[in-house]
Amino acid sequence: MSFEPVIAVFMCNWCSYRGADLAGTSRMKYAPNVRPIRVKCSGRVEPTFIVQALQAGADGVLVLGCHPGDCHYTDGNYKAMRRMALLTRMLEQLGIEKERVSLDWVSASEGSRFVSIVNDMTARIRKLGPLAKES
Amino acid sequence: MIVARDYVFMCSEPGQEIIGKDIRDLGLNRVVVAACSPIMHESTFRSTCQKAGLNPYLIEIANIREQCSWVTENKQMATEKAKALLNAAVKRVYYHQPLETRKIPFNPNTLIVGGGIAGIRAALEIADSGHKVYLVERSPSIGGHMMQLDKTFPTLDCSACILTPRMTEAGSHPHIELMSYSEVEEVSGYIGNFKIRIRKKARYVNGDRCNGCGLCQEKCPSKVDSDFEAGMGKRKAIYTPFPQAVPNIPVIDADHCTYFLKGSCRLCEEVCEANAIDFGQEDEIIEVEAGSIILATGYGVFDPAPIRQYGYKRLDNVITSLEFERLVNSAGPTGGNIVLKDGSAPRSVAVIHCVGSRDRNYHDYCSRVCCMYALKYAHLIKEKTGAEVYQYYIDMRCFGKGCEEFYERIAGEGVSFIRGKVSEVTDRSLNDEEKGRLVVVAEDTLLGSVIRVPVDMVILCVAMEPQQDAEAVARLFKISRSADGFFLERHPKLDPVATNSEGIFIAGCCQSPKDIPDTVAQSSAAAARILSLISKGAVEIEADIASIDDKLCSGCGVCGSLCPYSATSLDEEKKVYKVNEALCKGCGTCVAACPVSAITGRHFTTEQIMAEIEGLLI
Numbered sequence: 001m002s003f004e005p006v007i008a009v010f011m012c013n014w015c016s017y018r019g020a021d022l023a024g025t026s027r028m029k030y031a032p033n034v035r036p037i038r039v040k041c042s043g044r045v046e047p048t049f050i051v052q053a054l055q056a057g058a059d060g061v062l063v064l065g066c067h068p069g070d071c072h073y074t075d076g077n078y079k080a081m082r083r084m085a086l087l088t089r090m091l092e093q094l095g096i097e098k099e100r101v102s103l104d105w106v107s108a109s110e111g112s113r114f115v116s117i118v119n120d121m122t123a124r125i126r127k128l129g130p131l132a133k134e135s
Numbered sequence: 136m137i138v139a140r141d142y143v144f145m146c147s148e149p150g151q152e153i154i155g156k157d158i159r160d161l162g163l164n165r166v167v168v169a170a171c172s173p174i175m176h177e178s179t180f181r182s183t184c185q186k187a188g189l190n191p192y193l194i195e196i197a198n199i200r201e202q203c204s205w206v207t208e209n210k211q212m213a214t215e216k217a218k219a220l221l222n223a224a225v226k227r228v229y230y231h232q233p234l235e236t237r238k239i240p241f242n243p244n245t246l247i248v249g250g251g252i253a254g255i256r257a258a259l260e261i262a263d264s265g266h267k268v269y270l271v272e273r274s275p276s277i278g279g280h281m282m283q284l285d286k287t288f289p290t291l292d293c294s295a296c297i298l299t300p301r302m303t304e305a306g307s308h309p310h311i312e313l314m315s316y317s318e319v320e321e322v323s324g325y326i327g328n329f330k331i332r333i334r335k336k337a338r339y340v341n342g343d344r345c346n347g348c349g350l351c352q353e354k355c356p357s358k359v360d361s362d363f364e365a366g367m368g369k370r371k372a373i374y375t376p377f378p379q380a381v382p383n384i385p386v387i388d389a390d391h392c393t394y395f396l397k398g399s400c401r402l403c404e405e406v407c408e409a410n411a412i413d414f415g416q417e418d419e420i421i422e423v424e425a426g427s428i429i430l431a432t433g434y435g436v437f438d439p440a441p442i443r444q445y446g447y448k449r450l451d452n453v454i455t456s457l458e459f460e461r462l463v464n465s466a467g468p469t470g471g472n473i474v475l476k477d478g479s480a481p482r483s484v485a486v487i488h489c490v491g492s493r494d495r496n497y498h499d500y501c502s503r504v505c506c507m508y509a510l511k512y513a514h515l516i517k518e519k520t521g522a523e524v525y526q527y528y529i530d531m532r533c534f535g536k537g538c539e540e541f542y543e544r545i546a547g548e549g550v551s552f553i554r555g556k557v558s559e560v561t562d563r564s565l566n567d568e569e570k571g572r573l574v575v576v577a578e579d580t581l582l583g584s585v586i587r588v589p590v591d592m593v594i595l596c597v598a599m600e601p602q603q604d605a606e607a608v609a610r611l612f613k614i615s616r617s618a619d620g621f622f623l624e625r626h627p628k629l630d631p632v633a634t635n636s637e638g639i640f641i642a643g644c645c646q647s648p649k650d651i652p653d654t655v656a657q658s659s660a661a662a663a664r665i666l667s668l669i670s671k672g673a674v675e676i677e678a679d680i681a682s683i684d685d686k687l688c689s690g691c692g693v694c695g696s697l698c699p700y701s702a703t704s705l706d707e708e709k710k711v712y713k714v715n716e717a718l719c720k721g722c723g724t725c726v727a728a729c730p731v732s733a734i735t736g737r738h739f740t741t742e743q744i745m746a747e748i749e750g751l752l753i
Contacts, residue, residue: 006752008748008751008752018635021172021174024202024205025205027205027206028206029207029208030207032206032207032208032212032213032215032216035216035220035223036202036220037223037751038173038198039723039739040722041723043723043724044739046741049744049748052748052749053748056748056749056751056752066615069610070609072636072722073699073720073722074613074699076699076722076723079697079727079728107615107616108615108635109616109617109618109623110618115206
């Protein structure tokens with residue numbers, strides 16, 4: 001059987017989660033590999049959440065926030081962006097491919113954008129293969 | 136886990152009763168609902184719990200519809216995903232804490248941005264109930280686009296005649312503070328307690344002294360293209376956009392005023408008997424407080440010049456619909472005579488529909504009102520000039536009340552309808568009949584052939600589009616926009632007037648293209664929503680905000696430097712930071728950043744999220 005990755009998706013309550021809901025109400029179909037987690041703002045996503053997700057079995061992690069400038073809390077997404085840059089460097093040092101973790105923007109009206117981001121990420125991780133975990 | 140139940144409509148009364156009964160009978164202390172998105176029904180199930188005596192924050196929703204069953208083709212994988220979602224919710228709810236919502240007083244004042252028919256209607260609705268409204272309009276007078284229109288479809292009543300009484304009413308209403316020639320610069324706060332900074336631009340005319348006699352406008356030597364006349368007519372450098380302006384106080388356009396440009400003239404000052412001219416006037420900053428806000432900022436008009444083949448700005452007598460509105464208006468630049476550039480009357484006129492709308496190159500959406508006003512034009516042209524009228528349409532969309540009947544009526548007046556998108560408007564003639572005229576080339580899709588029709592005037596029915604600064608306005612008020620650039624409503628069906636930002640509502644064409652009755656209906660709806668908030672007198676604020684543990688906090692101040700609302704501050708005595716609960720909105724950025732994990736983001740605690748992650752990835 002071919003490898004099916006599991007991808008944890010952190011979404012903010014105001015833009016990306018609503019964009020994902022819109023994909024649902026519009027009956028768009030996308031890869032079933034994603035596992036959504038709602039937070040109030042992408043700025044709430046601690047790097048440890050991402051590490052925890054990778055440790056707990058995710059092969060990749062997506063963080064989706066509002067578009068730059070559109071954050072419901074002014075600039076939480078910028079804070080997410082800075083934390084993400086640091087985390088990516090740390091993951092590389094740990095030998096985890098940086099492609100496994102990705103930050104992107106989805107507005108509440110972008111159901112189709114959510115679908116394509118999720119599908120692209122799934123395809124990318126499928127290609128990378130499972131995240132090797134120490135037993 | 137004590138009990139699991141399956142019911143077809145958990146959100147219905149009987150469904151909720153099942154939950155309530157189990158809470159009471161079995162003494163449940165946590166509830167998980169696996170159903171639709173929490174955005175839909177979290178509040179429903181929270182109140183179910185509350186009614187049954189369980190703290191509303193002890194419930195968790197697993198979204199197995201919008202983000203699982205509706206989006207997954209493979210049934211088995213959908214079931215696997217649903218199980219993971221449910222497992223995550225169960226793991227998470229274990230760590231939920233009972234929380235109390237807070238009630239804060241609601242400021243009964245309302246800010247309305249935009250003084251077109253949408254803003255005016257909403258302002259009157261709220262002000263009539265005795266509550267204060269600040270109505271902010273950036274141009275010198277309220278009235279908006281509706282004031283520019285000639286007749287209104289399908290009844291053909293005069294637009295200005297039905298609008299001006301409402302404008303006067305708004306201008307003199309004891310509960311409406313009209314701020315014309317003003318713009319909102321800054322918005323802070325939250326539902327119930329917004330603080331708004333407004334720039335009142337310098338008019339260079341003292342409004343308290345001016346009696347609106349109009350002598351200054353008469354004497355002013357500087358002539359400028361009038362925006363109100365859509366560039367078809369002129370105004371002076373000191374002007375009111377139109378005679379019925381509210382307020383009837385002129386402004387001096389400093390960019391075109393001879394005195395401001397060259398340092399001498401002051402003719403207006405000389406003739407003003409009321410001594411109202413004040414060249415030294417400066418912009419004024421006004422701060423107001425309001426509990427709620429309505430954005431009624433209207434629409435922009437599509438510029439057809441980029442569609443080169445239609446010849447706008449390149450060929451004479453190719454005009455836009457808004458220009459035609461002014462041309463045909465008896466108060467307009469030609470006194471209502473439909474004339475060509477050379478002053479003669481047209482013998483035939485082409486009306487091209489869907490210019491910039493229903494067009495992949497520009498706007499995908501239907502602009503909704505063009506079919507109907509195009510029919511109105513046909514009637515007015517026939518009535519005033521007797522000219523032939525050719526309507527080039529893609530589909531006739533006549534869906535409003537009385538609109539299909541209007542279509543039948545105009546069709547009966549002998550208007551030619553040609554189904555097809557125009558490929559070109561050209562002045563290159565092929566025969567004597569075409570010589571010196573405009574030739575409209577289009578495929579008549581019902582006839583199945585390309586036809587050329589020589590006409591004297593072409594009217595382009597241009598799309599309504601988002602205001603040019605819609606993006607900046609959305610950012611200022613922290614609301615979203617849909618893919619087409621218009622402001623995004625909270626729910627496309629069931630909540631078309633609210634936004635994702637509590638306390639901020641939208642009305643009229645800033646949300647999507649619409650006609651006057653729909654605009655007015657949406658305005659009244661927004662007003663009703665605000666009146667219900669005002670009559671409650673207080674607003675409940677979510678309990679999911681941050682709190683700082685005194686014992687852990689080292690007073691480093693990272694939280695204070697990150698908080699977008701300056702909601703944390705140093706307690707000088709204890710040397711620790713504390714959260715101002717009235718300001719905190721619970722975004723959680725400080726929680727993520729605190730180096731000693733002293734901050735808890737209530738209802739989104741690290742424990743809860745970690746448990747959810749673990750449950751999700753079984």
